[in-house]
Amino acid sequence: MTPTPLDLAPASTPAATPAAGTAATGQRSLRLVMLVLAFACGASVANLYYAQPLLEPIGRGFGVGTGTAALIVTLTQIGYAIGLALLLPLGDLRENRSLASGTLVVTALALGVAALAPDFAVFLIAIAFVGLASVVAQVLVPLAAHLAPEETRGKYVGQVTGGLLLGIMLARSASSLAAAAWGWRSIYAISAGVMLLTALAVVRLVPRRRPDHTASYASLVASSVTLARTEPILRRRALSQALMFGAFTAYWTAIADELTRHHGMNQTGVAIFALVGAAGAASAPIAGRLGDRGHAVAGRAAATTLAVAALLLAAFGASSVAVLVISAVLLDFAVQGHHVLSLRDIYTLRPEARARMNSVYMTGVFAGGAVASAVTGAMLTHFGWSGVALFAAALTALAALLWLAENRHGDRV
Numbered sequence: 383m384t385p386t387p388l389d390l391a392p393a394s395t396p397a398a399t400p401a402a403g404t405a406a407t408g409q410r411s412l413r414l415v416m417l418v419l420a421f422a423c424g425a426s427v428a429n430l431y432y433a434q435p436l437l438e439p440i441g442r443g444f445g446v447g448t449g450t451a452a453l454i455v456t457l458t459q460i461g462y463a464i465g466l467a468l469l470l471p472l473g474d475l476r477e478n479r480s481l482a483s484g485t486l487v488v489t490a491l492a493l494g495v496a497a498l499a500p501d502f503a504v505f506l507i508a509i510a511f512v513g514l515a516s517v518v519a520q521v522l523v524p525l526a527a528h529l530a531p532e533e534t535r536g537k538y539v540g541q542v543t544g545g546l547l548l549g550i551m552l553a554r555s556a557s558s559l560a561a562a563a564w565g566w567r568s569i570y571a572i573s574a575g576v577m578l579l580t581a582l583a584v585v586r587l588v589p590r591r592r593p594d595h596t597a598s599y600a601s602l603v604a605s606s607v608t609l610a611r612t613e614p615i616l617r618r619r620a621l622s623q624a625l626m627f628g629a630f631t632a633y634w635t636a637i638a639d640e641l642t643r644h645h646g647m648n649q650t651g652v653a654i655f656a657l658v659g660a661a662g663a664a665s666a667p668i669a670g671r672l673g674d675r676g677h678a679v680a681g682r683a684a685a686t687t688l689a690v691a692a693l694l695l696a697a698f699g700a701s702s703v704a705v706l707v708i709s710a711v712l713l714d715f716a717v718q719g720h721h722v723l724s725l726r727d728i729y730t731l732r733p734e735a736r737a738r739m740n741s742v743y744m745t746g747v748f749a750g751g752a753v754a755s756a757v758t759g760a761m762l763t764h765f766g767w768s769g770v771a772l773f774a775a776a777l778t779a780l781a782a783l784l785w786l787a788e789n790r791h792g793d794r795v
Contacts, residue, residue, distance in 0.1 A: 420545025624750025
C-alpha cells in the first residue's frame with residue numbers, strides 16, 4: 383500500500399490535538415522524505431555528468447584524444463538508456479526502497495572501478511555500468527509522486543526533480559574543482575562514498591512502498607512497449623524532451639572546450655561557469671506549480687521558445703563569457719521546466735504504471751542525449767562551437783514545432 387503523509391507520522395503525536403498534531407508531524411516527515419529523495423536523485427544522476435568538463439584531462443591521462451574521450455559521455459548515456467528500459471520497470475514490481483538502496487550500492491562499486499581503472503577500456507566499461515546503475519534516480523521520482531498527496535503532487539515532484547536537476551548542474555562544478563585539487567580520478571572516488579552514504583539514508587528515512595503488481599518482470603517490460611504504442615501523449619512528451627535534452631547535452635558537452643580554448647579558462651573557471659548555470663534548476667519547482675494550476679500547455683510553449691533563443695544567443699554571442707553565462711542559465715531553465723511539465727502530464731495517464739511510463743519516457747530522452755553527444759563530437763571538430771550551438775538550436779526548434787502541431791489539432795494536455 384502506498385503511504386500517505388499521515389502514514390509517515392510517528393505514533394507519539396501529542397494527545398491534546400491528535401488530528402492537527404498528526405497532520406503537522408506527517409507533513410514534516412513528508413518534507414524530510416522528499417529532501418532525502420531530492421538529494422538521492424541529484425547525487426546519483428550527477429554521475430552521468432562528471433566527465434563532461436574533464437574530457438581533456440581524462441584523455442590525456444589515458445593517452446587518447448578529446449574526440450575519443452567524448453565516448454565517455456556517449457557510453458554513460460547509453461548505459462543509462464539501457465537501465466531505463468530494463469531496470470526501471472522493476473519500480474512497478476519490487477519494493478521501491480530496497481530496489482533504490484541496492485542500486486545505489488551497485489553504483490558505488492562501479493564508481494570505485496572507474497576511479498582505479500588502469501586503462502581506457504576498463505574505464506569505459508566501468509562508466510557504462512555507472513550509467514546503467516544511476517537509473518536509480520528515475521526510480522525515486524515516481525516514488526515521490528506516489529508518496530505525495532494528489533493536490534500537491536506537482537509541487538513535490540517538482541522539488542524532487544529540482545534536486546535531480548541541481549545534481550546535473552552542480553556535477554560539472556564539483557568534478558572540475560575536484561580535478562583541479564586532486565586530479566580527475568578523485569571525483570569518482572568521492573562519489574562512490576556519497577552513494578554508500580545515500581543508500582544508508584534511503585534505508586533509514588524513506589518509507590517502504592511495495593507495488594500491487596504480481597506480474598512477471600518479462601510481462602512488465604512487454605507492457606512498457608504496449609504503453610509506448612497505446613499512449614500518444616507519452617510518445618509526444620518523450621520525443622519533445624529527447625530533442626530538448628539532446629540540445630542540453632550538446633551544449634554542455636562542448637562548452638568546456640569553448641571556454642578553455644577561446645576564453646583561457648582553467649578547470650576552476652569552468653567549474654564557476656557551470657555553477658552559475660545551475661541557477662536554471664530553479665525552474666523545476668516553478669514549473670511544477672504552473673502545472674498544478676493548469677498552465678502546462680503554455681509553459682511548454684514558453685520553454686521551447688526560450689531554449690531556441692538561448693542557443694541562438696550562444697551561437698552568435700560566443701565572444702562574450704557573459705553572453706554564454708546568460709545562454710546557459712536560460713537553456714537550463716527551459717529544458718528543466720519542460721521536463722517537469724512533461725513528467726506531470728505522463729504521471730496523470732496511468733498512476734498504477736508510473737515506473738513503466740517513466741521508463742518509456744526517460745529511455746527516449748536519454749537516447750536523444752546519446753545521439754546528440756555522438757553528433758556533437760563531429761560538429762565540434764568540423765564546425766566549432768557555433769556549429770554545435772546551431773545544431774542544438776535546431777533540435778529545440780523541432781520541439782517547438784511538435785508543440786505547435788499537437789495544439790493545432792486540438793489535442794491539448
